[in-house]
Amino acid sequence: MAENLLEICDLTITPAGSTTAVLEGVSLTLAPGERVGLIGESGSGKSLTAQSIMGLLPEELNASGTVTLDGFSGNVLAAREKTLARVRSKLVSMVFQEPMSALNPLMRIGDQIAEALRIHGETQRPRMRGRVLQLLHDVHMPSPESARLAYPHQLSGGQRQRVMLAIALANSPRLLICDEPTTALDVTVQRHMLDLIAERVATVRAGLLFITHDLAVVAGVCDRVIVMHSGRIVETGSVREIFANPQHEYTRGLLASSDLESTDADGKLYTLRTALAYSGPTTSATASAASAAHTSAPASAAPTSAETKPSGNRAAATAPSAEGLGAPLIEVSGVSKLYRSGGLLRRKAPVQALEDISFSVHAGRRLGIVGESGSGKTTLLGILSGLDRPTTGHVRVGDVRVDTASSQALRSLRENLQFVFQDPFSSLDPRMRVEDIVAEPLVAQGMAREERRAKVADMLAAVDIDTASMRRYPHQFSGGQRQRISIARALVTRPQILVADEPVSALDVSVRAQVLNLLTDLVDEYALTLLFVSHDLGVVKHLCSEVIVMKDGHIVEAGATDAVYSDPQQDYTRDLIAATPSLAAALEAAR
Amino acid sequence: MSEHQDQPFDPNLPVRVDDAGPATGPNAGPAIPQRGRGRRRLSASMIIGASLVVLVFALALLSFIWTPYDPSVIDPAARLQSSSLDHPLGTDRFGRDTLTWIMYGARITLLVGIVAVGIALLVGTPIGIIAALFAQYPWGMWIGAVIMRANDILLAFPALLLAIIFAAVFQPGTGPAMVAVGIAAIPGFARVARSGTMQVLSSEYVRAARASNRSTPAIAVVHVLPNIAGMVIVQASVAFAISVLAEAGLSFLGLGTQPPVPSWGRMLQESQQFLSTHPELALWPGLCIALAVLGFNLLGDGLRDRFDPKMEARGDG
Numbered sequence: 001m002a003e004n005l006l007e008i009c010d011l012t013i014t015p016a017g018s019t020t021a022v023l024e025g026v027s028l029t030l031a032p033g034e035r036v037g038l039i040g041e042s043g044s045g046k047s048l049t050a051q052s053i054m055g056l057l058p059e060e061l062n063a064s065g066t067v068t069l070d071g072f073s074g075n076v077l078a079a080r081e082k083t084l085a086r087v088r089s090k091l092v093s094m095v096f097q098e099p100m101s102a103l104n105p106l107m108r109i110g111d112q113i114a115e116a117l118r119i120h121g122e123t124q125r126p127r128m129r130g131r132v133l134q135l136l137h138d139v140h141m142p143s144p145e146s147a148r149l150a151y152p153h154q155l156s157g158g159q160r161q162r163v164m165l166a167i168a169l170a171n172s173p174r175l176l177i178c179d180e181p182t183t184a185l186d187v188t189v190q191r192h193m194l195d196l197i198a199e200r201v202a203t204v205r206a207g208l209l210f211i212t213h214d215l216a217v218v219a220g221v222c223d224r225v226i227v228m229h230s231g232r233i234v235e236t237g238s239v240r241e242i243f244a245n246p247q248h249e250y251t252r253g254l255l256a257s258s259d260l261e262s263t264d265a266d267g268k269l270y271t272l273r274t275a276l277a278y279s280g281p282t283t284s285a286t287a288s289a290a291s292a293a294h295t296s297a298p299a300s301a302a303p304t305s306a307e308t309k310p311s312g313n314r315a316a317a318t319a320p321s322a323e324g325l326g327a328p329l330i331e332v333s334g335v336s337k338l339y340r341s342g343g344l345l346r347r348k349a350p351v352q353a354l355e356d357i358s359f360s361v362h363a364g365r366r367l368g369i370v371g372e373s374g375s376g377k378t379t380l381l382g383i384l385s386g387l388d389r390p391t392t393g394h395v396r397v398g399d400v401r402v403d404t405a406s407s408q409a410l411r412s413l414r415e416n417l418q419f420v421f422q423d424p425f426s427s428l429d430p431r432m433r434v435e436d437i438v439a440e441p442l443v444a445q446g447m448a449r450e451e452r453r454a455k456v457a458d459m460l461a462a463v464d465i466d467t468a469s470m471r472r473y474p475h476q477f478s479g480g481q482r483q484r485i486s487i488a489r490a491l492v493t494r495p496q497i498l499v500a501d502e503p504v505s506a507l508d509v510s511v512r513a514q515v516l517n518l519l520t521d522l523v524d525e526y527a528l529t530l531l532f533v534s535h536d537l538g539v540v541k542h543l544c545s546e547v548i549v550m551k552d553g554h555i556v557e558a559g560a561t562d563a564v565y566s567d568p569q570q571d572y573t574r575d576l577i578a579a580t581p582s583l584a585a586a587l588e589a590a591r
Numbered sequence: 592m593s594e595h596q597d598q599p600f601d602p603n604l605p606v607r608v609d610d611a612g613p614a615t616g617p618n619a620g621p622a623i624p625q626r627g628r629g630r631r632r633l634s635a636s637m638i639i640g641a642s643l644v645v646l647v648f649a650l651a652l653l654s655f656i657w658t659p660y661d662p663s664v665i666d667p668a669a670r671l672q673s674s675s676l677d678h679p680l681g682t683d684r685f686g687r688d689t690l691t692w693i694m695y696g697a698r699i700t701l702l703v704g705i706v707a708v709g710i711a712l713l714v715g716t717p718i719g720i721i722a723a724l725f726a727q728y729p730w731g732m733w734i735g736a737v738i739m740r741a742n743d744i745l746l747a748f749p750a751l752l753l754a755i756i757f758a759a760v761f762q763p764g765t766g767p768a769m770v771a772v773g774i775a776a777i778p779g780f781a782r783v784a785r786s787g788t789m790q791v792l793s794s795e796y797v798r799a800a801r802a803s804n805r806s807t808p809a810i811a812v813v814h815v816l817p818n819i820a821g822m823v824i825v826q827a828s829v830a831f832a833i834s835v836l837a838e839a840g841l842s843f844l845g846l847g848t849q850p851p852v853p854s855w856g857r858m859l860q861e862s863q864q865f866l867s868t869h870p871e872l873a874l875w876p877g878l879c880i881a882l883a884v885l886g887f888n889l890l891g892d893g894l895r896d897r898f899d900p901k902m903e904a905r906g907d908g
Contacts, residue, residue: 385802411804419802427795431817437796440813441803489799 003070005175005207006030006053011065011077013048013057013231022061023048023231032070032174035201035208037218037239039254040228041508042479046211049228050177052077053209054094055084071174090120093168095197097180099160103152109136109163110148116170135166138203139196157373158189162196169200175207182217186372186535191579194221213508215258216581219243227251243583252278257513259583260538268520269513269542328360329497329529330384335393335403337379337553353379354553357393361546363496366523366530368544368561370537370576376553377533381499384531385417386410397497415445418490422502424482428474434460434485435470441493459492460485462525463518480511484518491522498523499531504539516543537580541565549573637893643886647879651697660688662695662853671869680875683861689875695853696876700883703769703838703847704831710773711830715780716823718742720811722781723788739785742778750775750837758846765838765854768847772837776830783826787819821898828891832884839880855880 006029013023023045030036040046051057052067055076067076072087079087088094096102104112113132117123123131129148136144139162152160161181168176178197182190198221201208212218218225218239225242227235227250235248246252256262256270256278263269270278337354354376361367371377382388383395386402395402400413418441421427428437438456447455457467463484474482483503490498500519504512520543523530534540540547540561547564549557549572557570568574659678666686673681680689718738726735754771761767791797791814800810841847842856850857855876862872 387798387801414802414804417802419799421795421799423795427799429794429796429800429814429818432813440800440805444804444806444809486799489803493803 003032004029005032005034005070006209007066007068008049008053009066009068011049011052011063011067013045013052013061013063016060016062021231023063026065026228026231026233028226028233028236030175030207030209033205033207034224035198035210035222037222037225038209038211038228039213039215039218039225041213041254041510043230044228045231046228047179050094050179050209050211053175053177054088054092055079055081069175086120089116089168089171089173091173092175092177093171093173094177094179095161095164095168095181097183099157099164099184102164103160105152107151108148109150109152109155113148113163113167113170116167120171135170136163138169138200139163139166140192141166156189158185158193161185161193165193165197165200169204169206172204173206175209176201177209177211179211180213181210183212183214187537187581188372188575188579190217190581197221214581215243215255215509216583216585219583220581227254253510255583258509260542261582261584263542268517271513271517272510329363329398330361330531331394331396332360332380332384333358333394335380335383335390335395337376337383337388338391352553354383354390357553357555359548359555359558361529361531363529364527365546366532366544368540368547369531369533369550370535370540370547371550372535372576374552375550377550378501379553380550381419381501381531381533385419385499386413415441415493416495417497417499418493418495420483420486420490420498420500420503423506424479424486425506427486428482430474433471433473434465434477437474437485438489438492441489445493455492456488459488462491462522463488478511479507480515483507483511483515487515487519487522491526491528494526495528497529497531499533501533502535503532505534505536512539519543537565537577538582549576634893634896636889637897640886640889640891640893643882644890647697647701647883647886650694651701654691654694654698658688658691658694660691662687662691663851671865671872673869673871681869681871683858683872684865689858689872692853692858693855693875693879696855696858696879697883699765699848699852699854700835700838700880703765703772704834704887706769707773707776707834707837708827708830710770711776711780712823712827714773715777716784716819718777719781719784719786720788720815720819723785723792724807724811726789727792739781742781745774746778746782748775751840754837754841754846758841763846763849765848765852768838768841769834772834772841775837776833779830780823780826783822784819787822788815791815791818821894825891825895825898828887828894832887832891835880835883835887839876 008026008028011023011026012021014021026045026049028036028049038046038049048057048061052063053069053076057063057077063077065077068074069076069087069091071091072079076084076087103109107115110129110132113135114128117128117131132148133144136147141147141159141162147155147159147163152163155163164181176197181197182193185193194217197208197210208222210218210221222239225235225237225239226233227242227248229250235242235246235251237247242251243255246255250272253270253272256274257272259278260269262278268274335354335357336352339351339353357376357380359367369377369380379388383390384397384402386400386405390403393403397413398416400409402410402413405413428434432440435453435456438459439452442452442455457470460467460470465481465484465488469476474485477485486503503519504515507515516539519530522528530544532540532544544561547559547561548555549564549570551572557564557568557573564573565577568577664687666682669678669682669686670684671682672678672686675681678688678690680693682688683692722735722738722742724735725731725738750772753775754768757767757771758764788811792810797810797814800814805813838847838854839856839859842854843860845860847856848854858876859873859880862869862876865872
């Protein structure tokens with residue numbers, strides 16, 4: 001092997017005034033042109049590693065060890081800012097996670113790319129424009145000429161991330177670092193972005209360090225994978241080695257809990273704790289069996305979706321009786337929502353957030369609502385819960401006509417319909433104790449204090465939160481725990497309907513599996529009707545019996561989950577399913 | 592998925608660790624240094640500000656128990672003295688002890704500050720919250736707008752002019768001055784409270800409270816008030832500094848505290864004619880006013896750093 005492009009040796013990072021290292025003895029190498037994935041959950045130290053390579057570590061962190069780059073003399077950690085500035089963009093450059101804040105909102109796209117070129121002074125002024133256009137063209141920007149003159153807010157998230165990539169590659173760096181570049185993007189956009197990164201990196205023959213929490217993503221892009229946990233590297237190996245035969249228990253756990261298609265003997269998703277029983281992602285044989293399952297369900301095909309859900313079967317078993325009862329629990333017909341925005345100075349065209357939405361849900365069913373950002377999922381939920389009114393159309397939940405309901409009727413509706421929100425960090429009031437947060441819906445019902453306490457304690461026990469910590473504040477809990485508190489709050493009044501708005505999309509994979517398992521248990525135990533909104537098809541597939549696919553305020557496709565997944569009727573659904581990263585598919589491609 | 596490193600999570604607390612199997616060891620939590628509430632250090636500005644404020648309060652409280660002299664006793668034999676053991680800060684033209692007057696003056700300064708800020712806080716904060724609450728409903732938007740425009744008009748009205756009108760309508764005195772300063776400070780509180788409330792109302796925990804049938808007033812009390820309290824306290828501290836200054840100014844003009852009640856502003860005014868011969872007569876009250884204003888402003892800055900969530904993310908630096 002030729003000289004390594006990047007060599008990190010024994011990198012240890014300690015915050016000032018602390019004795020415990022947040023990154024400990026990290027060593028890794030990257031050969032020229034090699035594509036390496038750095039995997040870990042939040043807090044594993046993967047971003048800190050990337051920042052040390054760029055020399056971007058915050059001042060209050062003390063770093064020891066060496067980081068050497070081919071073409072740069074000396075240790076990056078010890079180098080001065082001025083010498084580092086010359087290195088960045090020419091030797092190493094970086095694409096960040098958040099496309100919304102990484103570009104200057106007051107500068108035209110073309111100027112921002114030109115800036116990167118100008119600072120390193122290799123492109124002559126007259127040739128600048130052509131070079132900028134070339135770069136935009138290379139990242140497959142639709143109509144580069146007009147994109148050059150656009151401001152960041154005029155571009156979509158995916159387009160912005162393309163621009164970021166163009167800037168990062170402007171000076172043909174030898175190493176490109178991507179820090180969760182697709183996490184904030186929709187699945188279909190993510191697919192294109194990943195392809196683009198792979199293509200560009202191959203074209204300019206740069207090395208790639210790809211940081212992500214998503215195993216399925218990394219499998220498609222990288223040759224080699226490094227797994228980090230708690231500031232240490234726990235395992236290194238080729239994609240195939242890591243995925244097919246993980247050595248470290250943490251890697252195995254991570255792999256098991258991110259695979260939503262496999263479940264253990266009880267029909268539960270694997271968690272870090274139960275990962276030992278996990279036998280690897282569904283491979284080609286079983287995958288094709290799964291896709292063929294809708295025609296002739298083969299009993300031999302191991303974990304196909306039909307078999308893996310005894311809980312789902314239970315739901316299916318109760319379903320006919322529900323249908324026998326006649327009217328569905330939730331009925332939405334012809335709902336449209338038109339937003340008129342703008343004030344005195346700005347008149348905007350009205351926005352059609354929802355158009356002619358109709359569906360119905362029977363009691364005890366689990367409906368998944370799938371769509372990308374801007375598809376109107378959240379607006380629909382607002383209307384269902386009576387927090388928002390439809391422009392036209394009717395919504396009936398139980399006996400309540402939501403669209404015309406009096407505030408009295410809405411009150412009784414809300415006792416029956418509760419929410420779990422996406423962000424575990426903003427959905428709990430930071431200044432309230434956990435017991436008060438969970439008790440809030442009971443207070444609204446006017447329940448006496450003693451009774452409330454007892455119910456809250458029961459509910460917290462049901463979601464596996466230690467009742468001893470009831471008097472703590474939300475910031476003392478981790479993301480997964482907060483989401484469980486959120487679930488406890490929603491279920492403490494024993495509603496009939498639970499509406500979950502992307503409840504696991506902000507969680508780490510291992511925590512995600514736990515929360516999903518909990519949700520499945522509770523839905524069964526309390527005989528809930530579940531409305532589950534997500535952009536993640538895998539999660540919906542695991543959890544829901546029926547699914548609606550939404551796009552731009554329309555329902556594109558609806559039906560039983562298995563049928564929709566195995567035999568999508570619409571192009572959009574097909575795209576969505578194809579674009580969703582899955583371990584099995586990624587592994588297939590790696591072979 | 593984003594890295595929630597900004598969130599304070601103290602692994603030292605015996606909270607049950609999420610999801611870590613026994614084999615993988617304890618989940619070490621976020622990689623960034625822990626920032627429990629207790630660990631955040633006090634900033635220098637906060638310490639200096641707080642000490643100055645405490646000093647002013649101590650002076651005022653002490654004056655109730657003990658002062659070197661009686662402030663109203665006139666002693667022609669000891670007029671216009673410089674600092675001495677008998678009169679540490681000297682005496683004025685009637686032979687009254689300056690230190691005694693400074694101590695008594697602190698009372699008026701604090702009284703005006705507390706009453707004025709009290710008026711502004713108790714009136715302004717609910718106005719702001721109500722305006723924000725109305726603004727979230729389509730039918731109430733105009734009410735919110737009217738309230739805030741009325742607020743803007745009051746903001747545009749010069750505080751001094753208001754005080755002069757009050758002095759003309761009632762009579763010049765501490766009472767009308769306090770009320771005028773308080774009314775002039777209302778818009779600041781209303782604005783702060785409104786923007787804070789808007790922020791809180793857009794959060795998911797308020798959505799959750801709505802979804803669980805909490806009434807709007809209950810949401811205002813349970814969720815909004817505690818979460819904007821920090822911002823309001825910062826505003827109070829800054830408004831306090833402004834009222835101290837305003838009282839001194841009004842008393843200097845003869846529109847505030849009337850003789851024979853000791854006040855720093857009046858001391859300044861009376862020292863005018865002796866500025867060339869006895870500058871220390873102006874120096875002491877001037878210094879007191881400056882330090883009190885500085886103290887409350889620094890305290891306000893310090894509190895803002897402490898309460899501002901954006902600053903929190905920066906950590907112990």
